[in-house]
Amino acid sequence: MRLRHKPWAADYIKEHEGLMVLEPFEQKGNWQTLFERAQPIGLEIGTGKGQFVANMAKQHPEMNFIGIEKAESIVVTAIQKVKEVEASNVHLVHENAEDLRDMFAENEVDTIFLNFSDPWPKTRHEKRRLTYKSFLEQYENVLKDGGKIVLKTDNRGLFEYSLTSFSQYGMKLEDVSLDLHALEDESNVMTEYEEKFSSKGQPIYRCIATFQ
Known part of the structure; x- marks a missing residue:
């Protein structure tokens, strides 16, 4: 899908400094200072x-x-x-x-959400998948002990790949759902893609994994 260019976007982003973090790499180790609590x-x-x-x-x-x-x-x-x-x-x-360790210090994040990430289905693009082992190394570094990854996707191939990747890395699978909306989980917050796909009857897959 081609994105529509918005020539005013850069200025709009700068106008919302405060909500936007314009120098994120300088916040490494100090993200909590941006919040009220x-x-x-x-x-x-x-x-x-x-x-x-x-x-x-x-x-x-x-x-x-x-x-x-x-x-x-x-x-x-x-x-x-x-x-x-x-x-x-x-x-x-x-x-x-590209590397979260440039932006976040060790143990600075509690939960990472991966929602409807690009599945990169071709084998030669495996290293680009956000659940490839090199990304898991980053996540393990910035997450606190017991921190978790919450993955949601409509792509069965990416989901199965991710389950295998998590397991091979030694992670614990706490929740695996092949049809998230059938669970009627009231705590689930939907993305735009999720609303679109689920309205067509397409199953949504979810997995929660933790580093041991």
Whole structure:
């Protein structure tokens, strides 16, 4: 899907300094100072249009949230979504975080959310999948002891690959659902993609994994 270029996006992002973290690499080890209260940090990698991170922040005032999105034309919509919920416990980052260890210190994050990540289905692109072992090494470093990864996807191939990757890395699988919405989990906060796919009757897969 080609993104529509928004020539005003860069200026819009700068206008929302405070909600946006314009120098995220300088925050390494000090993310809690951006929030009103020191609370567990939930990090969404690939926050898209922001519906998930905005609603999570609204529903869970006992946590702080950070959403990372590399696409400039999409992050402006995330800004608008967060502004709508008027939550003070969320910040957004416009960055391509190739290595989270450059942005977060050891044990600085409590939960990582991977929502509808690019499945990169071709074998030669395996290393780009966000559940490939090199990414798991990053997550293990920045997550606190007992920290968890929450994965949701509509892609069966990526889901099966991720379960195998988690297991081979020695992680513990706490929850595996092949049809999340059949569970009628009221605590589940949907993304835009999730609403779209589930409305068509497509199953949503979820897994919660922790490092041991």
